[in-house]
Amino acid sequence: MLDFDQVISAIEGAETLEALEALRIQYLGKAGEITGLMKRLGGMSPEERREMGPLFNGYQRDANAAITARKDTLETAALDARLAAETIDLSLPAPATPCGAVHPVSQVMDELAEVFADLGFAVATGPEIEDDWHNFTALNMPESHPARAMHDTFYFPDRNDDGREMLLRTHTSPVQIRSMIQQGAPIRIIAPGRVYRSDSDATHTPMFHQIEGLVIDKGIHLGHLKWTLEAFLKAFFERDDIVLRLRPSYFPFTEPSIEVDVGYSSQGGRRVVGGSGDAPGHAWMEVLGSGMVNRHVIAAGGIDPDEWQGFAFGIGVDRLAMLKYGMDDLRAFFDGDVRWLSHYGFSALDVPTLSGGVGTPA
Numbered sequence: 519m520l521d522f523d524q525v526i527s528a529i530e531g532a533e534t535l536e537a538l539e540a541l542r543i544q545y546l547g548k549a550g551e552i553t554g555l556m557k558r559l560g561g562m563s564p565e566e567r568r569e570m571g572p573l574f575n576g577y578q579r580d581a582n583a584a585i586t587a588r589k590d591t592l593e594t595a596a597l598d599a600r601l602a603a604e605t606i607d608l609s610l611p612a613p614a615t616p617c618g619a620v621h622p623v624s625q626v627m628d629e630l631a632e633v634f635a636d637l638g639f640a641v642a643t644g645p646e647i648e649d650d651w652h653n654f655t656a657l658n659m660p661e662s663h664p665a666r667a668m669h670d671t672f673y674f675p676d677r678n679d680d681g682r683e684m685l686l687r688t689h690t691s692p693v694q695i696r697s698m699i700q701q702g703a704p705i706r707i708i709a710p711g712r713v714y715r716s717d718s719d720a721t722h723t724p725m726f727h728q729i730e731g732l733v734i735d736k737g738i739h740l741g742h743l744k745w746t747l748e749a750f751l752k753a754f755f756e757r758d759d760i761v762l763r764l765r766p767s768y769f770p771f772t773e774p775s776i777e778v779d780v781g782y783s784s785q786g787g788r789r790v791v792g793g794s795g796d797a798p799g800h801a802w803m804e805v806l807g808s809g810m811v812n813r814h815v816i817a818a819g820g821i822d823p824d825e826w827q828g829f830a831f832g833i834g835v836d837r838l839a840m841l842k843y844g845m846d847d848l849r850a851f852f853d854g855d856v857r858w859l860s861h862y863g864f865s866a867l868d869v870p871t872l873s874g875g876v877g878t879p880a
Contacts, residue, residue: 520551520552520555520577522577522580525545525551525552525577525581526580526581526584528541529541529581529584529585529588530584530588532588532592534592535589535592535593535596538585538588538589538592541585542585545581546578546581546582546585552574552577552578552581553578555574555577556574556575556578558574559571559574618863618866619859619860619863619864619865620863620864620865620866620868621851621859621863622839622843622845622851622862622863622864623727623835623836623839623851625839625864625868625870626835626838626839626842627710627727627729627835628869628870629754629870629876629877630708630710630729630754630833630835630838631708631710632870632871632872632876633750633753633754633872633876634708634731634750636753636872637746637749637750638706639706639707639708639731640706640707640708641707641708641709641710642693642696642697642707642708642709643693643709643710643711644687644690644692644693644696644697644709644711645687646686646687646711646712646713646714647674647684647685647686647687648684648685648686648687648692649678649680649682649683649684649685650682650683650684650685651680651682652692652695652696653671653685653687653688653689653691653692654666655818656692656695656815656818656819657691657692657695657770657771657815657818658770658771658812658814658815658818659770659771663770670688670715670716670717671685671686671688671715671716672685672686672714672715672716672724673685674686686713686714687713687714688713688714688715689713689728689730689832690709690710690711690713690728690729690730690832691709691730691771691830691832693707693709693711693730694707694709694730694732694815694819694830695815695818695819697709697732697819698732698734698816698818698819698820698821699819699820702820702821703734703735703821703825703826704734704735704736704826705732705733705734705735705828706732706733706734706735707731707732708729708730708731708732709729709730709731709732710727710728710729710835711727711728711729712725712726712727713725713726713727713728723836723848723849723851723852725852726834726835726836726848727834727835727836728832728833728834728835729832729833729835730830730831730832730833731746731830731831731832732811732828732829732830733746733828733829733830734811734816734819734821734826734827734828735826735827735828736825736826736827737827738810738827738828738829739810740774740776740810740829742829743776743808743809743810743829743831744762744764746829746831747762747778747806747808747831748760748762751780751791751805753872753876754838754842754876754877755791755792755841755842755877756875756876756877757791757792759792759793760780760781760791760792761780761781761793761794761795762778762779762780763778763779763780763781763795763802764776764777764778764779765777765778765779767807767809769807769809770812771811771812771815771830772808772809772810772811772812772815772829772830773809773810773812773813774809774810775807775808775809776807776808776809777804777806777807777808778804778805778806778807778808778831779795779802779803779804779805780795780802780803780805781793781794781795781796781797781800781801781802781803782795782800782801782802782803783799783800783801784799788844788846789803789841791803791841791842805833805837805838805841806831806832806833806834807831807832808829808830808831808832809829809830809831810827810828810829811827811828811829811830813827816828836848836851839851842877843862843877845862
């Protein structure tokens with residue numbers, strides 16, 4: 519018969535965790551002595567099981583309790599010994615902790631909002647899943663208009679409750695229509711956000727970002743548009759030598775329509791905006807489209823075009839980031855490469871302010 523007092527004495531006298539584990543296996547393992555007693559109960563008569571069962575169960579319970587108590591004691595002693603032997607040098611610098619970075623697109627969005635807020639513009643938003651009336655028709659692009667084919671649109675198979683085709687918006691201009699309908703004139707807004715077109719190369723991606731501006735008021739003319747764009751570009755690029763060149767163009771939602779170029783030079787393999795494009799070593803580069811809002815668009819927004827007029831402009835946010843911070847491939851913006859983001863990303867503390875500078879030195 520097992521001498522249980524000797525079992526408990528051996529457990530309580532174990533000097534290391536390894537020795538205690540060996541005793542646990544000896545007594546409570548699959549082939550352990552107490553486990554063997556428990557197995558013997560199956561071959562006993564009912565009378566013997568009633569007599570021996572409580573005894574053997576007690577052996578198992580008490581042995582487990584003794585092992586747990588001794589293990590706690592040994593672990594506490596080991597920790598005390600480690601604490602007594604080890605020291606921490608508090609003069610050493612703390613290990614670096616991983617930290618994220620603000621994506622350049624998010625940073626530039628904040629910079630643009632800061633600049634235009636100073637010019638009196640509010641920020642307006644709208645749905646990315648649009649209907650074709652807000653995305654095309656209300657912007658003077660009816661179903662037969664060839665400009666629709668230029669947008670390479672992603673259409674959905676279903677129509678909305680009004681029977682209109684649904685799509686991923688190709689520009690943020692629908693926000694202008696929604697804002698005019700909701701708040702009327704006068705109005706002065708910018709509409710930043712994601713847009714979608716079926717296109718992909720070094721300077722185009724199927725999803726990209728735009729920011730569009732809209733001013734509707736009385737007596738608005740092209741001089742107001744030119745001054746606004748010049749003030750914006752000088753503040754954004756943080757240079758006073760920005761020179762604009764306005765060229766006539768065509769957009770269905772503006773009349774007259776204007777392409778805006780800026781002068782730039784090549785320095786160290788990157789384009790640096792500043793100076794006249796006609797100066798030696800400089801050239802012109804298109805940066806945005808703009809114009810006076812077409813009277814049909816103003817009417818679609820529920821505003822009387824005989825009383826109110828205005829201007830609008832549209833800019834690619836991703837392209838502005840490339841120009842300002844020296845990136846050469848738009849596709850890298852959306853690859854999700856942490857190495858790229860670590861190189862081009864911004865600290866969360868780089869909050870754009872007009873007094874402190876809207877950007878971070880490249």
